[in-house]
Amino acid sequence: MTNTSDNSTPQKPVKKKGPIRTGAVVPSVILIVIVGVFFTFFFDMILRSGIEYAGTRIHGSEVDVGRVHTSILGASLEIDRIQVTDTEHPERNLVQIGKIKFGMSWDALLRAKILVNEAEILDIEALNQRAHPGHVLPPPPPTPKDGKPGLLDDAEKQVTSQTQKQYNGNFLGDIAGVLGGTNYKDQLKDIQGNLKTDAKIKEIEKDINDKKVKWDAKIKALPQQKELQQYNDRIKALKFDTKNPAEFAKNLQEAQKIIQEAQAKVKLIDDTQKELKADLAAEQAAYKDIDKMIQEDMRDLQKRLKLPSIDAKEFSQELFMGMLEKKLGSMAKYVALARHYMPAKQTKEQKADAKAKAEAAAVLPPKRGTGHTYHFPITTGYPLFWLKHAAISSEAGSSEYGANMKGEIKDVTTDPAFIGKPAIISFKGDFPKQGIEGLDSKITLDHTTDTPKESMVINIARFPVSETKLSDSPDVKLALAKASGASNINATFVNEEITMDMKNTFGDAKFDVEAKNKQVQYLIDSILKGIPTVSLNAEVKGSLSNFDVHINSNLGDELSKGFQKQLQAKIDEAKGQLNKLVNERIGGERDKLKSDLDKMTGGLTKDIDGKKGDADKIVQQAQNQLNGQKGGGQKKLEEEGKKLLKGLGL
Amino acid sequence: MALILKQVFAFLKMLNSETGHNSLAAGIAAGFILGMSPALSLQALLVFLCIFVFRVQMGAAFVAAFFFKFIAYIFDPAFDAFGRSVLEADSLQGLWTRMYNMPIVPLTRFNNSIVMGAGVIAILLSPVIYFLSLYLIKKYRETVVARFKSTKLWKAVQATKFYNWYYSYDKYFG
Numbered sequence: 134m135t136n137t138s139d140n141s142t143p144q145k146p147v148k149k150k151g152p153i154r155t156g157a158v159v160p161s162v163i164l165i166v167i168v169g170v171f172f173t174f175f176f177d178m179i180l181r182s183g184i185e186y187a188g189t190r191i192h193g194s195e196v197d198v199g200r201v202h203t204s205i206l207g208a209s210l211e212i213d214r215i216q217v218t219d220t221e222h223p224e225r226n227l228v229q230i231g232k233i234k235f236g237m238s239w240d241a242l243l244r245a246k247i248l249v250n251e252a253e254i255l256d257i258e259a260l261n262q263r264a265h266p267g268h269v270l271p272p273p274p275p276t277p278k279d280g281k282p283g284l285l286d287d288a289e290k291q292v293t294s295q296t297q298k299q300y301n302g303n304f305l306g307d308i309a310g311v312l313g314g315t316n317y318k319d320q321l322k323d324i325q326g327n328l329k330t331d332a333k334i335k336e337i338e339k340d341i342n343d344k345k346v347k348w349d350a351k352i353k354a355l356p357q358q359k360e361l362q363q364y365n366d367r368i369k370a371l372k373f374d375t376k377n378p379a380e381f382a383k384n385l386q387e388a389q390k391i392i393q394e395a396q397a398k399v400k401l402i403d404d405t406q407k408e409l410k411a412d413l414a415a416e417q418a419a420y421k422d423i424d425k426m427i428q429e430d431m432r433d434l435q436k437r438l439k440l441p442s443i444d445a446k447e448f449s450q451e452l453f454m455g456m457l458e459k460k461l462g463s464m465a466k467y468v469a470l471a472r473h474y475m476p477a478k479q480t481k482e483q484k485a486d487a488k489a490k491a492e493a494a495a496v497l498p499p500k501r502g503t504g505h506t507y508h509f510p511i512t513t514g515y516p517l518f519w520l521k522h523a524a525i526s527s528e529a530g531s532s533e534y535g536a537n538m539k540g541e542i543k544d545v546t547t548d549p550a551f552i553g554k555p556a557i558i559s560f561k562g563d564f565p566k567q568g569i570e571g572l573d574s575k576i577t578l579d580h581t582t583d584t585p586k587e588s589m590v591i592n593i594a595r596f597p598v599s600e601t602k603l604s605d606s607p608d609v610k611l612a613l614a615k616a617s618g619a620s621n622i623n624a625t626f627v628n629e630e631i632t633m634d635m636k637n638t639f640g641d642a643k644f645d646v647e648a649k650n651k652q653v654q655y656l657i658d659s660i661l662k663g664i665p666t667v668s669l670n671a672e673v674k675g676s677l678s679n680f681d682v683h684i685n686s687n688l689g690d691e692l693s694k695g696f697q698k699q700l701q702a703k704i705d706e707a708k709g710q711l712n713k714l715v716n717e718r719i720g721g722e723r724d725k726l727k728s729d730l731d732k733m734t735g736g737l738t739k740d741i742d743g744k745k746g747d748a749d750k751i752v753q754q755a756q757n758q759l760n761g762q763k764g765g766g767q768k769k770l771e772e773e774g775k776k777l778l779k780g781l782g783l
Numbered sequence: 784m785a786l787i788l789k790q791v792f793a794f795l796k797m798l799n800s801e802t803g804h805n806s807l808a809a810g811i812a813a814g815f816i817l818g819m820s821p822a823l824s825l826q827a828l829l830v831f832l833c834i835f836v837f838r839v840q841m842g843a844a845f846v847a848a849f850f851f852k853f854i855a856y857i858f859d860p861a862f863d864a865f866g867r868s869v870l871e872a873d874s875l876q877g878l879w880t881r882m883y884n885m886p887i888v889p890l891t892r893f894n895n896s897i898v899m900g901a902g903v904i905a906i907l908l909s910p911v912i913y914f915l916s917l918y919l920i921k922k923y924r925e926t927v928v929a930r931f932k933s934t935k936l937w938k939a940v941q942a943t944k945f946y947n948w949y950y951s952y953d954k955y956f957g
Contacts, residue, residue, distance in 0.1 A: 152837055152838050153836065153838065154836060154837060154838045154839075157836055161835075161836075243886030244887075244889065245890070504863050504866060504895045504898065505863070505867060506892075506894055506896075507871075509879050509880040510880055510883075511883070513884045514884060
């Protein structure tokens with residue numbers, strides 16, 4: 134066996150290798166080039182798509198970004214040509230921003246935070262035509278029962294669920310129906326099904342019967358007259374012999390004990406009487422609720438018969454609630470978004486809750502390898518994101534849709550409590566060529582304390598109003614085709630409470646009216662001719678889940694007045710018929726219920742009052758008897774005492 | 784995966800050769816630091832970079848990291864206790880607060896008790912591991928490898944055509 138490989142070929146001198154792995158240079162260079170290529174050619178593109186996707190999801194219609202340019206070394210970001218589609222008119226943009234420049238701080242970036250000391254928002258345009266219509270997101274599908282709605286959907290739905298209770302989209306159609314001579318007599322015949330009052334009466338009847346049985350049994354179980362009389366007899370049986378003071382005192386004590394026993398029984402009767410009277414009062418109150426329920430049934434039937442109200446306030450509400458709903462819905466949506474990404478300081482309860490959760494988690498042994506993470510005081514830290522100042526500046530110039538605008542955005546951050554300053558967005562300006570003048574807006578988002586507050590003041594001296602639907606039913610379509618609007622909106626959100634005051638005027642108003650019924654068309658046309666300027670004042674107050682809306686408009690007033698002459702008699706007649714129907718259906722039952730209730734109340738009250746009277750009488754007799762014995766005995770004892778003293782010569 | 788396996792085979796080959804004891808020992812020491820570190824952190828990336836840039840035997844580092852990961856898992860409670868005592872030391876609070884507020888440094892996750900405990904112990908013990916590995920490699924080569932090479936079995940294997948073919952292949956393409 135020979136090792137053929139060891140000595141056959143001459144060994145090349147081995148070159149001594151240094152400590153640096155020279156072979157790693159090429160892979161390192163390749164890696165650096167790949168990273169460089171990614172950030173040069175792809176990162177901006179991916180970021181642009183991300184902004185477009187997030188913007189579209191938040192706004193609800195297409196948001197496009199022309200160009201995004203990031204500079205790693207310069208720590209800067211430029212976003213060009215941001216187009217936000219107008220959801221109502223997807224062929225145009227609501228707003229277009231020519232350029233946004235962000236200069237970031239390296240010190241913050243090295244801490245994985247974003248601090249924008251100064252930003253610029255330039256070249257703002259509004260209502261400009263898009264190259265292609267923007268995509269409008271479909272309304273979100275209904276949330277499954279076990280599912281959790283999204284943040285934005287939830288905020289919007291909270292508002293719409295309130296507003297939709299308060300208006301009916303087919304309002305003018307219903308009016309046209311009445312004017313067209315709908316035969317309510319026939320419709321009333323067809324109304325089937327139970328009224329709410331029916332069910333309530335049956336419920337009270339059942340309750341009365343149950344209670345009658347219960348109270349009869351209870352009254353029966355109370356001490357009877359014989360039992361009470363025994364106390365009297367026991368006192369009578371006691372001998373109050375003054376010659377034997379010890380026995381006299383003993384019997385006196387015994388008598389007092391018997392009276393106490395009798396009083397306990399009387400108290401039992403007394404308590405039962407009170408309980409019974411409270412129960413009877415509750416039944417009477419339930420009976421009184423029937424009247425309210427009849428009113429509710431009347432309203433339901435009016436709805437089923439599509440019988441409109443011609444109250445001026447309701448007219449305004451029906452016409453403009455849709456418009457207000459959109460404004461409130463989007464406001465609630467943006468407030469929810471701001472509160473999500475710029476959370477307010479935690480309340481004491483939230484802090485206590487978080488602490489309790491942390492403590493509960495600490496009780497469990499930590500996962501292996503997890504350890505404990507310490508937090509030291511932050512002395513020179515930044516919030517995750519902080520836009521200190523952004524200047525808004527735009528000159529209309531030659532651009533057809535350009536704005537003359539100046540404004541600023543201050544202190545937008547993910548941790549307002551940390552920086553201790555509210556975010557403020559303010560701008561003033563005009564869009565001369567679109568006819569928007571005197572736009573002055575200030576939005577304050579104060580999330581620095583544990584009570585989040587948002588306020589918004591927007592004034593627009595003049596803006597063009599295009600096609601705005603006020604009623605869209607198959608029978609009648611009414612729209613504000615063209616007008617010159619002016620608006621003043623003052624809204625405040627504090628926690629869950631909302632207060633909004635909106636004042637609008639729409640001058641030089643032109644309407645589109647289309648009614649199937651000629652009489653209705655003529656009537657609306659003639660009413661609208663006398664209204665060159667439409668006023669719309671709205672007030673919203675309450676919590677987001679339960680707010681009151683008051684809408685007042687001269688258009689509502691005038692339409693109400695105009696229709697009143699034509700409609701009042703017909704509506705009154707239909708209401709009268711409804712009233713009759715309800716009375717026929719439930720009148721007899723109600724009267725029977727009243728009689729049953731009175732009978733039960735009378736019977737039970739008589740029983741218990743009789744028992745109470747008897748018991749009081751017997752106890753009083755026993756007391757009198759005792760007092761008589763006590764009084765007589767005392768006198769005798771005194772006389773005997775005097776005799777004794779005389780005998781002693783005193 | 785193929786790259787890691789290749790490095791592991793290279794480690795076994797080098798361990799049984801007569802050269803590269805320094806790079807093997809450095810690899811084991813680097814793997815020790817990697818294995819002790821409980822999660823991906825900035826210092827772990829730095830060690831990776833060192834392994835890549837300096838002539839450290841990668842296979843040794845990977846094998847050692849794999850091995851020490853299990854050891855570290857057992858010693859986690861001890862690292863946790865040590866880390867807590869270091870992070871809670873009154874005299875060091877100023878330093879930790881300063882480091883916590885410095886850029887980049889928080890990415891090391893030094894404020895975690897296990898990262899701190901394991902990190903300090905790994906850095907302190909890495910020279911010991913280096914010299915210990917160096918000594919053990921030399922001893923292994925002198926005793927185990929030399930003795931194996933002098934066995935009849937190994938000499939018989941060396942005499943086969945397959946061995947000669949493999950030797951030539953490895954020399955030119957390995």
